Amino acid sequence: KAGVTQTPRYLIKTRGQQVTLSCSPISGHRSVSWYQQTPGQGLQFLFEYFSETQRNKGNFPGRFSGRQFSNSRSEMNVSTLELGDSALYLCASSLWTSGPRRQFFGPGTRLTVL
Amino acid sequence: DQQVKQNSPSLSVQEGRISILNCDYTNSMFDYFLWYKKYPAEGPTFLISISSIKDKNEDGRFTVFLNKSAKHLSLHIVPSQPGDSAVYFCAASAESVAYSGAGSYQLTFGKGTKLSVIP
Numbered sequence: 001k002a003g004v005t006q007t008p009r010y011l012i013k014t015r016g017q018q019v020t021l022s023c024s025p026i027s028g029h030r031s032v033s034w035y036q037q038t039p040g041q042g043l044q045f046l047f048e049y050f051s052e053t054q055r056n057k058g059n060f061p062g063r064f065s066g067r068q069f070s071n072s073r074s075e076m077n078v079s080t081l082e083l084g085d086s087a088l089y090l091c092a093s094s095l096w097t098s099g100p101r102r103q104f105f106g107p108g109t110r111l112t113v114l
Numbered sequence: 115d116q117q118v119k120q121n122s123p124s125l126s127v128q129e130g131r132i133s134i135l136n137c138d139y140t141n142s143m144f145d146y147f148l149w150y151k152k153y154p155a156e157g158p159t160f161l162i163s164i165s166s167i168k169d170k171n172e173d174g175r176f177t178v179f180l181n182k183s184a185k186h187l188s189l190h191i192v193p194s195q196p197g198d199s200a201v202y203f204c205a206a207s208a209e210s211v212a213y214s215g216a217g218s219y220q221l222t223f224g225k226g227t228k229l230s231v232i233p
Contacts, residue, residue, distance in 0.1 A: 004157070035221075035223075041225070042203070042223050042225035043221075045221065045222065048220060056220050058220070092221075101146050101148070101207050101219040102148065103160070103221060105150075105157030105158045107156055107157045108156075
């Protein structure tokens with residue numbers, strides 16, 4: 001099976017712009033989660049989608065949003081970019097609605113905000 | 115408030131010896147714990163997990179120990195190999211009931227420990 005894919009792998013934006021990142025989960029996986037990784041904060045949970053519905057949300061401002069499509073592919077959007085949004089954004093998919101809770105991660109999108 | 119802590123940012127071990135990576139947590143609702151390994155420019159890859167009903171789980175060279183009373187878990191790698199050099203993340207999960215319907219399990223990660231295995 002193909003793994004989790006994320007596009008693009010690298011992105012450079014300027015402050016105030018918006019960005020959309022894409023994630024394709026492993027075939028058959030219906031849950032998609034997004035995480036932000038920064039050197040100071042480690043991996044922090046952004047949100048989780050299941051069957052096109054956001055089920056869970058981390059402590060991030062409303063500038064961070066996402067959605068999931070009927071084929072389980074997911075996008076996340078960050079509006080009005082700030083310098084502090086520079087990070088590695090990771091997408092993870094999992095099979096079940098509830099346990100086992102192993103999540104499979106994609107390679108990430110490296111976002112740099114100038 | 116950091117609910118999962120990995121207090122050692124880095125660890126160096128000789129090849130063939132044991133590597134012990136530690137993790138502490140504060141949230142007593144956590145009932146499932148995982149270790150992930152991460153190489154540069156790649157996403158984390160799952161290594162091993164343990165449910166709170168167990169105190170030990172083994173998979174080849176990797177063993178995870180859970181001490182619930184101390185809210186502490188550790189990952190043992192024996193013997194350590196140079197290919198084990200990576201950043202190791204401890205993660206914990208509990209069911210989120212913030213939304214109606216089926217449970218959602220977000221992972222709460224520690225900040226990672228960089229393991230270097232010296233040949």
